[in-house]
Amino acid sequence: DVKVTQSSRYLVKRTGEKVFLECVQDMDHENMFWYRQDPGLGLRLIYFSYDVKMKEKGDIPEGYSVSREKKERFSLILESASTNQTSMYLCASSYRTGGGTDTQYFGPGTRLTVL
C-alpha cells in the first residue's frame, strides 16, 4: 500500500512564525504536491515537484515556498505565517507519466491554525 505521511495532524502557530510542514512518501514517486483545502473552494494547488530539487508554482504560491532535497520528502514552508493561511494542508504524490493512470495518493492532512 502507498503511504503518504504528514508530520502533524494539528498545528497552532503565531502570526509571523516560520512554519514547516513535512510530507514523506514511500512509493518512490517522482511527483509530490502541496494543496490547500478550504470550505467551498475545494483543493487548490500551492506547489508541486516532479523531481529532487525541482519545483513548480501551482495556482496559489504566494506566501509559501517548498523544498525537496530527497525524493521521498517534500516540505512546505510558510516564511511568515499569517491568519489567512489558517487552513487544511494536504500533501500528495504520484508517478510522473502524466497520464490518467498515475493516481495521486494523499496524506491525512495537517490542520494549521495561525493565531
Next chain:
Amino acid sequence: AQTVTQSQPEMSVQEAETVTLSCTYDTSESDYYLFWYKQPPSRQMILVIRQEAYKQQNATENRFSVNFQKAAKSFSLKISDSQLGDAAMYFCAYKEYGNKLVFGAGTILRVKS
C-alpha cells in the same frame, strides 16, 4: 483555465438507496481524465473512480459508477446500495495530460440509517 463545478454542497441518502452526485467541467481539450475522490471524516483522500475522456464506456467500480456525457461536459457519480461508510466529502477532479489536478468545491454526502 479549466474549472470544475459541483453544484450540490450537500446531499443526503437513505441507507441502501441510490444517490447521484453532479459534476460539470469546462475545457476546450478533447483528451483528458476525470476522477472522483472521497474524503471521509478521518480526512485521508482516496480515489473512487476515474474515466478517460476517449473512452465511451462509463467507468464502474463495484457500487460506484459514473455517467460521463462528453458533449455536455458532465461527469456524475452514482452510488448504489448506499452504506454508512459512504458518508464523506466527494470531490470531482479534472486532469489533462500532465500532472495537475483541478478540483471542484466538493459535495458532502450524509447517509441516514
